[in-house]
Amino acid sequence: MPLRVRLTLWYGTALAVILIVFGSALYAVLARGFRDQVDRSLEETAAVAVRALEQHRVGPFLPFDDLAAEFPELAVLDKSFQIFSPAGKVTIQSPNLGRLDIPLSRTALETALSGRATFESARFRDGSSFRLLSAPIILDGALVNIIQVGTSLRPVEEMLQRLLLVLLVSLPAALAAALGGGWFLAGRALRPVESITLAARRIAAGDLTQRLTVAHSPDEIGRLSATFNDMIARLEASFRQVRQFSADASHELRTPLTVMKGETELALRRARPAEDYKLVLESNLEEIDRMVRIVDELLFLSRADLGEVRIESLPVRLDALVEDMQRQAAVLGQEQDVQVAVGAVASVTVQGDELRLRELLLNLVDNAVKYSRPGGKVELTLVRDGTTARLSVTDQGIGITAEAQTHIFDRFYRADEARAHAPKGTGLGLSICKWIVEAHHGRIEVQSTVGQGSKFTVALPIMS
Amino acid sequence: MRILVVEDEVKVASFIRRALEEESYAVDVCGDGAKGLDLAQAGCYDLIVLDLMLPGMPGLEVLKALRKEQIAAPVLILTARSELDQKVKGLDAGADDYLTKPFAIEELLARARALLRRGSGEAGGVLQVDDLALNPATREVTRSGKRIELTAKEYALLEYLMRNAGRVLTRPMIAEHVWDHDFDTFTNVIDVYVNYLRNKIDRGQARKLIQTVRGSGYTLKAE
Numbered sequence: 001m002p003l004r005v006r007l008t009l010w011y012g013t014a015l016a017v018i019l020i021v022f023g024s025a026l027y028a029v030l031a032r033g034f035r036d037q038v039d040r041s042l043e044e045t046a047a048v049a050v051r052a053l054e055q056h057r058v059g060p061f062l063p064f065d066d067l068a069a070e071f072p073e074l075a076v077l078d079k080s081f082q083i084f085s086p087a088g089k090v091t092i093q094s095p096n097l098g099r100l101d102i103p104l105s106r107t108a109l110e111t112a113l114s115g116r117a118t119f120e121s122a123r124f125r126d127g128s129s130f131r132l133l134s135a136p137i138i139l140d141g142a143l144v145n146i147i148q149v150g151t152s153l154r155p156v157e158e159m160l161q162r163l164l165l166v167l168l169v170s171l172p173a174a175l176a177a178a179l180g181g182g183w184f185l186a187g188r189a190l191r192p193v194e195s196i197t198l199a200a201r202r203i204a205a206g207d208l209t210q211r212l213t214v215a216h217s218p219d220e221i222g223r224l225s226a227t228f229n230d231m232i233a234r235l236e237a238s239f240r241q242v243r244q245f246s247a248d249a250s251h252e253l254r255t256p257l258t259v260m261k262g263e264t265e266l267a268l269r270r271a272r273p274a275e276d277y278k279l280v281l282e283s284n285l286e287e288i289d290r291m292v293r294i295v296d297e298l299l300f301l302s303r304a305d306l307g308e309v310r311i312e313s314l315p316v317r318l319d320a321l322v323e324d325m326q327r328q329a330a331v332l333g334q335e336q337d338v339q340v341a342v343g344a345v346a347s348v349t350v351q352g353d354e355l356r357l358r359e360l361l362l363n364l365v366d367n368a369v370k371y372s373r374p375g376g377k378v379e380l381t382l383v384r385d386g387t388t389a390r391l392s393v394t395d396q397g398i399g400i401t402a403e404a405q406t407h408i409f410d411r412f413y414r415a416d417e418a419r420a421h422a423p424k425g426t427g428l429g430l431s432i433c434k435w436i437v438e439a440h441h442g443r444i445e446v447q448s449t450v451g452q453g454s455k456f457t458v459a460l461p462i463m464s
Numbered sequence: 465m466r467i468l469v470v471e472d473e474v475k476v477a478s479f480i481r482r483a484l485e486e487e488s489y490a491v492d493v494c495g496d497g498a499k500g501l502d503l504a505q506a507g508c509y510d511l512i513v514l515d516l517m518l519p520g521m522p523g524l525e526v527l528k529a530l531r532k533e534q535i536a537a538p539v540l541i542l543t544a545r546s547e548l549d550q551k552v553k554g555l556d557a558g559a560d561d562y563l564t565k566p567f568a569i570e571e572l573l574a575r576a577r578a579l580l581r582r583g584s585g586e587a588g589g590v591l592q593v594d595d596l597a598l599n600p601a602t603r604e605v606t607r608s609g610k611r612i613e614l615t616a617k618e619y620a621l622l623e624y625l626m627r628n629a630g631r632v633l634t635r636p637m638i639a640e641h642v643w644d645h646d647f648d649t650f651t652n653v654i655d656v657y658v659n660y661l662r663n664k665i666d667r668g669q670a671r672k673l674i675q676t677v678r679g680s681g682y683t684l685k686a687e
């Protein structure tokens with residue numbers, strides 16, 4: 001069922017319930033009020049009559065005219081009354097009763113005998129209903145008469161009937177009007193939703209450059225479309241990243257393939273000395289190693305992205321790791337005539353995965369050596385800075401331009417200078433470093449001056 | 465025929481150079497876009513093989529700059545991206561052909577031959593002057609149907625002469641198109657090679673095709 005219909009129905013049902021409850025309560029309260037009013041006025045009338053009769057010590061038999069002459073206030077009353085003897089016989093009857101014969105009920109008589117008044121409702125054959133109050137008149141402790149005051153309930157009933165009619169006509173009309181209004185308002189409120197749906201459909205069809213054009217109002221729809229646009233923008237950015245990433249990955253894999261294919265085909269074009277074939281095979285082996293490295297690193301990163309790489313959370317002595325690394329790094333450095341030294345090393349323990357941290361450090365030192373010039377120096381330091389361990393690898397190598405510094409942690413990014421200096425890099429090492437550091441809740445930063453060298457600093461929280 | 469290869473991947477550039485040199489082309493290699501543009505502007509190349517992803521200056525920019533300066537040498541672009549977009553952009557920017565990496569060496573050579581043929585105006589693939597014929601694809605040279613064996617250098621020299629049949633070619637022009645850049649001072653080497661060619665092509669023939677233009681250089685034409 002469309003939201004518009006549902007909203008209208010919900011709204012209509014709620015309103016109908018409210019109107020019915022309200023109408024019934026109004027009717028009940030008014031009906032009760034009218035009846036109470038009738039009863040009160042009967043009581044007042046009876047009280048006046050009883051008082052008058054008691055004062056005048058009226059006997060059991062008295063014609064109404066005499067009575068009326070004696071008590072003029074009785075004549076002006078809009079009520080009928082009858083006076084019964086203690087035996088229940090009518091003695092006096094007001095003329096406005098006409099031909100109606102209202103006997104004293106048994107209950108009323110018995111209650112009167114015990115000295116109390118009784119309210120009764122009576123309905124006659126002609127359909128008129130009466131409200132009756134029978135009150136005892138007691139002289140010197142003995143019941144002398146019973147006075148019955150009555151009034152017709154017709155005006156009250158007519159009033160209530162009119163009220164019921166008004167309610168029965170006006171409530172459905174109000175409900176219908178409200179439903180119409182609700183339908184219109186729901187449609188109006190939902191119109192932007194419809195336009196969002198259309199835009200979303202276009203976007204879903206693959207056009208991520210689409211944006212919602214709903215006005216930027218601060219209401220719910222405005223917020224929804226702003227949120228939606230933000231989401232699409234982020235999606236577009238991540239799609240672009242993925243596309244860039246796979247383009248870069250395929251480029252990086254195509255290069256070694258191009259070399260292998262080209263060199264092999266060239267070698268096979270004619271017979272050559274064995275030495276030439278050996279060179280081609282050696283070169284191909286290099287390219288295969290490069291591809292293996294790229295594929296391994298890509299696999300690691302994609303597993304890391306999927307959260308499938310497990311990171312241990314054990315105490316790791318960073319100082320021991322640094323000293324350990326120096327021995328490995330010295331060998332790396334010797335090949336390129338780069339001296340690897342260890343500066344200040346504070347004793348710090350962090351929580352993490354020793355294997356990954358070792359990989360991180362090895363990557364950084366390997367980079368530092370790779371981008372150093374012969375005779376250069378690479379220095380490792382580890383200092384404690386409050387609750388943070390700062391591990392730095394400083395080199396005196398070719399340096400990184402400010403523009404490149406913003407990209408070096410991006411996958412496959414390699415500055416032109418880096419490509420020229422170390423053609424065998426994969427462009428993934430620093431992405432992996434960054435991932436390892438972040439998996440340890442740390443940060444990695446670089447400071448560098450072109451031609452003077454770079455300093456990579458890893459900040460990790462010290463285990464408390 | 466002199467070819468400029470602008471490619472930053474050292475190994476790729478290296479095997480392209482070796483393959484082209486085996487086909488007797490003179491080859492210059494450059495690994496940077498901006499430097500490649502300088503070279504292309506300075507030298508007169510018969511073909512430029514241009515990678516699109518280059519340091520210094522992107523290949524597409526190099527290509528546009530070349531065409532803007534009316535350098536009409538055919539350009540073969542190399543791209544690692546097989547995306548249509550790249551090829552269309554490259555061709556629209558003035559490239560004559562493209563190859564997607566990884567490519568077959570024979571295809572590169574065949575496309576190079578096709579592009580060089582386009583430059584010389586000959587259509588059938590076989591260069592013909594009088595009864596002298598040269599097939600760049602098979603590197604077969606015949607005169608009156610009789611096969612002539614040539615060394616790589618002799619072949620390169622003959623191909624250049626035949627592609628420019630009827631034109632007077634100076635020694636510096638020949639040096640430029642047939643020999644490597646580091647050549648230049650030993651111009652008498654050209655005379656030596658022209659003599660070798662004459663021995664193999666014109667000796668014993670009634671019509672001499674290779675002629676000396678006194679004070680200028682050489683020309684190859686049917687009389």
